[in-house]
Amino acid sequence: MIKLKKLALLLLIFSLFFLSLTPLTAWAEPDTDATEEELEDELPFDVDAKSALLMEATTGEILYEKDADAKYPPASITKIMTLLIALEAIEEGKTDWNDTVEVSENAWRMKGSEMFLEIGQEVTVDQLLQGISVVSANDACVALAEHLYGSEEMFVQIMNQKAQQLGMKNSHFENTTGLPHENHYMSARDIAILSAYTINNYPKILELESQREFTFNDIVQYNRNPLLGRFPGADGLKTGWTTEAGYCLAGTAKQNNFRLISVILNSPNLSSRLSSTEAVLNYGFRNYIFKVMVDKGEVVGEAPVPDGKDKEVAASTQNSLGAVITLPDEDRLETQVIYDKLSAPIEKGDRVGEMHILLENEILSRVTLVAEQDIEKTNFAVIALRQVGGFFKNMTTGLVDMIKGIFE
Missing domain, CATH: 2.60.410.10 (D-Ala-D-Ala carboxypeptidase, C-terminal domain)
Structure with a gap:
């Protein structure tokens, strides 16, 4: 009987010992110090758009994405490529900012956004680029395309070639304007790639796209980009809308030497396009820095x-x-x-x-x-002497290490 009591006491002691090693989580207070990984898992969010992406402009690092490789009608965001081809042509000497362009009937007939060109009117390349950038002028796109490559069709071939060069795997162009066509599409990732390339290589585009208004033929029109003058550091880039594309915006802003590019595609209305763009940009600027x-x-x-x-x-x-x-x-x-x-x-x-x-x-x-x-x-003799010297240096170093090993 005494042995059984001793055994029971011994079991009780061991039980209390093991219980002391086990954390009493049932009564523990909640852990308020979440890890950085846990916090970051909660940060990505949904936006009111079919597709979205946030990219850092210098490294191309993606900070947020939603269905970023899906093909969508880009509407006037197309014109970033149109502007890039024109800026490259200027750099290559194919045209100049002050060259004059005679407006064709084909350009004059373009519908949608326009700068109200007249048939036979002479306008500078600079004015056409401002019209495309500020008021998204379709007539200016066609006039510029005809000036540079003879026809819009030839210009579009150059656009598609450039897309391939930049690795834009989910884009194809049928026109310079973004007007609806079943075979005209871009992805959010491709738009960000195109935007970053253009900004980094032709920063003049930001000067054009950040203009708040444009006057031509005594008609004053205003930039439709809702970020300008509202979001800190915003200086571009391009809005777009058609029934097929919904409300689109490729935006960019720079804060503290840190540039972000946002893409919102197929948002249901103007307010959600703006709020979604501001949300992804704020997410980037508040949670990341760019360390040089x-x-x-x-x-x-x-x-x-x-x-x-x-x-x-x-x-x-x-x-x-x-x-x-x-x-x-x-x-x-x-x-x-x-x-x-x-x-x-x-x-x-x-x-x-x-x-x-x-x-x-x-x-x-x-x-x-x-x-x-x-x-x-240098000559062969010097190379040979260096190799011999290197051999003996390595051998001496190895010998010294071996001797050290013996006496340590």
Whole structure:
């Protein structure tokens, strides 16, 4: 009997011991300190549109998306591509801002948004680009297309070629205006890709698109972009509407050296298009920052050139290097330089490697490193001596390490 009592007491002691190790979660207070991952899972939200996307303009990082690869009628958002082709033509010398264009009957007959061109009227390329940008003028699109490539059809071929070059996999154009056609479509992702490329390479588009009004033939018209003058830092980009497309808006804004591009497609009305655009832009600006780690042209190291007269070449960044991050990650970023296997001769500006921004060994962004000076090829004898010297250096280092290992 005494043994049974001792056994029962022993079991009770062990039970109390194990209970002390088990957390009493049934009575614990709720955990108010949610992890960063849990909070971020709650942040993405739905918008009142069939398709939407938020992109950082420099890196192309996607911060929010909804059905972003689906094909939708883009309406006048099409005109971002029209403007890009025109800006490229100016850069290439095919035309000039001050060149005059004679308005054809074909352009004059265009319906929808217009700048009210007259048949036979002479208008400058600059005026046409302002008309397309500010009042979404369909007549100006056709006049410009005919001026640059002889016909709208030829101009559209260039638009589709450019879309392929930019990797716009879910876009096809049938006209320069965005007027409805069953084979004319774009995706939200493609629109963001196009917008980022145009802004980064032809920032003049923002000057055009941020104009609040446009006067032509004594007719004053106003920019339909609801972000201008309302959303902090907004300076573009393009609105659109047709019955088929619904209400669309490709918007962009810059705050604290951080540019975002938003795309809203097929929203049911004007107010929801605006509120959805503001929602995604606010989400981006409130939850992310753009951290610049290295400025453009900064020398970050010396790349080895085994057969060069100089054994190394200074390596600098081709562009600035930055990454989109949440604020808690700012102090956890690291950089990494990786040099290419180089051989002389090397000319100034040649690629010599890459520099990466890392967060927990994940590459967030990268930039090309280029040579800061020319490097000529040295003769065979010098290369041979360097190789022999390198061999003995490696052998000596290995021997020293081995001796250290013996005595440690």
